[in-house]
Each structure stands twice: as C-alpha cells, then as structure tokens.
Amino acid sequence: xxxxxxxxxxxxxxxxxxxxxxxxxxxxxxxxxDTPRFKRxxxxxxxxxxxxxxxxxxxxxxxxxxxxxxxxxRGGKEVESKIxxxxxxxxxxxxxxxxxxxxxxxxxxxxxxYNTLVQQVSHEIKLAKTALEAR
Numbered sequence: 001x002x003x004x005x006x007x008x009x010x011x012x013x014x015x016x017x018x019x020x021x022x023x024x025x026x027x028x029x030x031x032x033x034d035t036p037r038f039k040r041x042x043x044x045x046x047x048x049x050x051x052x053x054x055x056x057x058x059x060x061x062x063x064x065x066x067x068x069x070x071x072x073x074r075g076g077k078e079v080e081s082k083i084x085x086x087x088x089x090x091x092x093x094x095x096x097x098x099x100x101x102x103x104x105x106x107x108x109x110x111x112x113x114y115n116t117l118v119q120q121v122s123h124e125i126k127l128a129k130t131a132l133e134a135r
Contacts, residue, residue: 018045
C-alpha cells in the first residue's frame with residue numbers, strides 16, 4: 001500500500017524536486033547563452049544520492065549477492081539537490097561557457113526523466129487506490 005511518509009515515496013518526491021530545479025537551472029543557462037562572462041550552472045542530485053546510498057559511515061553494511069536485493073545499512077540522511085557553477089571552462093570569446101546544443105539536449109533528457117517520475121508516482125497512487133477499493 002502507498003505510504004506517503006515512506007522512504008520510497010519521499011525519494012520519488014526528492015527526485016521530482018531535483019528534476020524541477022534542474023529544469024529551471026537549464027532554462028537560466030539557455031536564457032544567458034549570449035551574456036558576456038556568464039558561467040553555466042548544473043544540478044547535482046543523482047551522484048549525491050548514489051554516494052549517500054553507498055556510504056554507511058559507522059554502520060553495518062550488508063553484502064548484496066544479487067542487484068535485486070535490498071540495501072542494508074543505507075544512510076538515513078535525505079539527499080538535497082545542489083547547484084554547482086562551472087567556473088573553469090570557456091566556450092565563447094566573451095568568456096561565456098554555455099553550449100546551446102548541450103543545454104537543449106540536457107533539457108530534453110530532464111523532461112523525459114521528469115515525465116517518467118510522474119508516471120511512477122501516478123502508478124503508485126493507482127496501486128494504493130486499487131488496494132483500498134478491494135477491501
């Protein structure tokens with residue numbers, strides 16, 4: 001049954017939030033494609049989530065013999081999205097580092113990810129609704 005306070009649903013919520021933030025950051029990059037000295041930003045979430053799931057400082061770590069097994073010893077800390085600015089690269093003569101093709105590709109990829117997440121949440125809610133109606 002659906003548990004909106006459960007860790008699975010909270011993870012879906014955090015991932016949707018990260019995707020929404022990423023869309024805004026990419027849109028800002030695109031809007032500033034011709035702004036002199038503008039430095040592009042990006043959202044870090046998936047790598048931080050992976051690090052959180054793999055790192056279990058001071059705790060017990062279970063051994064997984066199959067990728068379908070549940071992690072044992074995951075950190076209880078919820079991961080927040082982080083915006084980083086690329087200060088090192090330069091793309092144009094005006095010291096701007098926004099590549100419009102790369103940004104448009106990232107936006108399309110992010111939109112697909114967001115739509116998939118929304119479908120997942122919708123599916124979880126439909127399953128819970130079906131379980132409640134079957135009672």
